[in-house]
Amino acid sequence: MDRSAPQITSFHPPRRVLMGPGPSDVPARVLQAMALPTVGHLDPAFSGMMEELKTLLRWAFQTKNELTFPVSAPGSVGMETCFVNLVEPGDTVIVCVNGVFGGRQAENVRRCGGTPVIVEDEWGAPVDPDKVRKAFQAHPQARILAFVHAETSTGALSDAATLAQIAREHDALTIMDCVTSLGGVPVLLDEWGIDAAYSGSQKCLSSTPGLSPVSFGERAVAKLKARKHPVQSWFQDLNLVLGYWSGAGKRTYHHTAPVNPLYGLHESLVMLAEEGLEASWARHRAMHEMLRDSLATMGIEFVVRPDARLPQLNAVRIPAGVDDAAVRAALLSDYGLEIGAGLGALAGKVWRIGVMGYGARVENIRLCTAALRDVLGRQG
């Protein structure tokens, strides 16, 4: 075969303003952290950084869970890590589906040999706790409840505290997807009694995509230790991963951690710590309200009812007669602005405007409003 190299040169990305469903705008501090010199993944300096990362993540998740760390892969692997460790063949799992990511949870249950009992809600609606109660009554053998806190495909926020409470009443563990919620709205693992949670680096934390913070409580670890079947994934087996992420000095080789992206995640969490959790939640809320009011003047409507709206992910209906793809292409080419398309059942019907992390600031809201007004005006 030809050994001569392809004529490909360095990549120079365009500068974008990212207001889609993630990745969100990454601040310069985080980008610069990505470029710091790589050290070995077993270097004592790196182990110290990992300990800090775990402390920062526990705080962000509002948990004391010892087993809190970033999975070395995207959010969908964080999801899979929760399911392959906690679901055994034959287990019945109640899964709430009100968008794409609940559906993916159900698919994970199936691939673990479990049986998902689907609690369905309309796309755009939050999970209905009454349906979950009924599902537990109809399937008393269920020992796990899985749901998505913040549905990235629809912009709906579900009542995690109530859902976790129902699970406890039925002696079931709770697995919560908080990929899009962490940092943008309250995520209170211990207060709510969540047993396992996974998130992503590229939403309200404003780090680059590719890492998935997870946290497991004592009840989850007990279920893991009591497994009869080995975990089907070697990489995701928490029994093995535990030794790698355990305290400095005791670390044993498992895989090679993504050193530089972890620098970036560390820096993004330091920025969140500087701002404070409550201040970050308030900022997301304020920027959402500013965007909502601007969109209202253009007659653009939200998919989700007001009390269940995620401030950080605004799903809005595409006005009648407007060409979805043409508008998004014009925003990208004329303003360097990315907003998100609809997914699954909402494809072609909605746009998803992200106001996440570093992207949740006044200049982004102004740009988005002005750009949409201009581009929609041309369509009219």
Added chain:
Amino acid sequence: MDRSAPQITSFHPPRRVLMGPGPSDVPARVLQAMALPTVGHLDPAFSGMMEELKTLLRWAFQTKNELTFPVSAPGSVGMETCFVNLVEPGDTVIVCVNGVFGGRQAENVRRCGGTPVIVEDEWGAPVDPDKVRKAFQAHPQARILAFVHAETSTGALSDAATLAQIAREHDALTIMDCVTSLGGVPVLLDEWGIDAAYSGSQKCLSSTPGLSPVSFGERAVAKLKARKHPVQSWFQDLNLVLGYWSGAGKRTYHHTAPVNPLYGLHESLVMLAEEGLEASWARHRAMHEMLRDSLATMGIEFVVRPDARLPQLNAVRIPAGVDDAAVRAALLSDYGLEIGAGLGALAGKVWRIGVMGYGARVENIRLCTAALRDVLGRQG
């Protein structure tokens, strides 16, 4: 729970010279690429970059395989991706074990419900083709052969061409680990007839850790399409991943790719293309010889016999009476130099000196030699 943030500030890594088993030294060009502005993972500019990445990887692997792309996770996930897609429950797989990573392959086979037939060789020896022939004769039902081309735990290079040939004669697919070989010694997928291969970004490619280039040939794709059982991993199911990595314009959402690390991998492959594959192989060989000659003057011996030595991973015996951990700690503290400890059966008995990618240059060899001479002198 207390909402007040932990008092943790930005992380400032020390500057190291990385001559362990990986990550290897990352050049400034690649680090700078990591810090380029993040774009959306479905942005047309990003899709164009992904196409270039696939072209560059095909060239690096010396293959025409359409299905060649970087898995969005470390090398161990690349490994798992090969096994979960190609091994079905009940399959017999011949696995060559001559170090840690062959053992991990066998573990992967078990977790897929397959039965591994272990062909064992001494740690430090290459895989013995005669044993593989005998294993196929004893287990004619075996339809897959798995082996590690370059054993990172021992520094042994196996004869991939011969092993793949034996597999073909028995109508079996070949899965090859080339995590440490790609870019450092010839890896010729098509010439050798390898059906599935996985590598890592952080060895001879000198990118940051966290990505795993993989390639699948037609026979592997046919086995995948003919599966009776669904792939046990959602994230790694190639049937789904295919749509995400398919040509620009046809891409469908699967997960969110690690945008910035992919910039880094792209840049590292552009650098490899500028140098040329054969020049890179020759440079690794020359730097290995320089190191070997220096170590010989200190009476330090290699684990692997000369004709099976990996130039990029030099496993050498720790001289009698020398304190392993103390020497490595002194190299790190006094010279900022990282060399690798022994793994598994070789722990405490060997050092692993990496001469990989950007780390394979004269100043690194000189530093390593001088530092070792100084630190060992103090021990004597």
